[in-house]
Amino acid sequence: MASIDEVISSIDANTQAVSEIGAQIESSKQQAEEVLTALQQLGIEAAGHALSAAKDQLEECLTQNAALAQKLEQARGAAEASKHA
Amino acid sequence: MTSAHELAGKIEADKEQVAQIAGQFAAAKQAAEEAAAKMRELGAEGMAVSMEQAVTELEEAESGRATLEGSLEKARWQVMAAIHGIGPGAPKAPSQEKMDERLGGLDVMPPHERHGRNPTGDELMGIDSSVGPFQKEHENANADRNLNPFARGARSAVRNSGDFKQAVEELSKPAFTTMKNGWKPPTDTYPTVGVAEPAATFTAPQQVQADFQNPMGNLVVVAVLVTDWAARGIRNWRGKS
Incomplete structure (x- = not known):
């Protein structure tokens, strides 16, 4: 049925977008690590603590992004299953 | 940076x-x-x-x-x-930024901001905060019954001043937060030399600004204490205990 395929392909487009965002967040996290190292070398403690928190937060974002990808995978599976139900 | x-x-x-x-x-x-x-x-x-x-x-x-x-x-x-530093603010020039980092926490800050929390009004008055707002302790629940209304009001205000203070603090907090964020050390006291690394003559504790005591809350506690004192004064003058 055409409409099921439409659903599946729009889910696929979302999955693609989420995967790209995941790569972006990963690169942001690495950038945060670099800045953190620089701050620590300069001995600026307060900024270092705040940035360390930001780095942890980005880690959290990566986890959420992965969960989102998985959720989309489940949606795709359910849509696929409707073809054969 | x-x-x-x-x-x-x-x-x-x-x-x-x-x-x-x-x-x-x-x-x-x-x-x-x-x-x-x-x-x-x-x-x-x-x-x-x-x-x-x-x-x-x-x-x-x-x-x-x-x-x-x-x-x-x-x-x-x-x-x-x-x-x-704390929250959003206008980006500072690099030399000013380093200067602020060094000076933060020293004599440019008023003492009550520098030293951290003072005892709360509750602790000073011996108010039991585990008793809910406007509830009376079980013992002596009606001890105030025989006093005149003004004294009862003052007693009640003293007991509940903690909550009253908290409410006033919540209301006035945004104003003080804005003032606090806008506060900068006086720029004309220290000459800013345009060199990137001025020699460090002292090391300041580089901590984030300590939390400040909301003066509105303290004013409320003072007002309540004065009222209670007046009530006691009136009672004594009238010869009652």
């Missing part, structure tokens, strides 16, 4: 990306809903159930997307906090 600025900008861009896919998330869900409705119409129950499951998953996915957007925003704010 330039690279931290760049990082904040990058996280902002990531967040924007997440915001922009909201549309296609909604479109996918709508497509699934329409497909499920058509299946129901055609009487294809099994198919409809599966597709409705997909709809549910896509709704949860949208919720996850929104959460991710918020989390990225939070990360961005944390980077901004690292750059500017």
Whole structure:
């Protein structure tokens, strides 16, 4: 049925977008690590603590992004299953 | 710090990306809903159930997307906090920024901001905060019964001054937070030399500004104490205990 395929392909487009965002967040996290190292070398403690928190937060974002990808995978599976139900 | 600025900008861009896919998330869900409705119409129950499951998953996915957007925003704010100190503020010139870092916490700050929390009004008055607001302790619950209304009012105000103080503090907090954020050490006291690294003659404790005592709350406690003192004075003058 055409409409099921439409659903599946729009889910696929979302999955693609989420995967790209995941790569972006990963690169942001690495950038945060670099800045953190620089701050620590300069001995600026307060900024270092705040940035360390930001780095942890980005880690959290990566986890959420992965969960989102998985959720989309489940949606795709359910849509696929409707073809054969 | 330039690279931290760049990082904040990058996280902002990531967040924007997440915001922009909201549309296609909604479109996918709508497509699934329409497909499920058509299946129901055609009487294809099994198919409809599966597709409705997909709809549910896509709704949860949208919720996850929104959460991710918020989390990225939070990360961005944390980077901004690292750059500017507490919260948002105008970017400072590099020499001024280093100067502020060194001076923060020393004699440029008023003593009550520098020393951290004073005992609260509750502790001073011996008020038991485990008793709820406007409840009386079980013992001596009606000890005030024989006093005149003014004294009872003063007694009650003293007992509940903790809550009253808290309420006033909550109300006036935004004003003081704004004032506190706008407060800068006097710039004309210390000559700013345009050199990147002025010699450090002293090391200041480089901590974030200590939390301040809201003066409005303390004024309330003082007002309540004065009222109670007046009530006692009146009672003594009248010869009652």
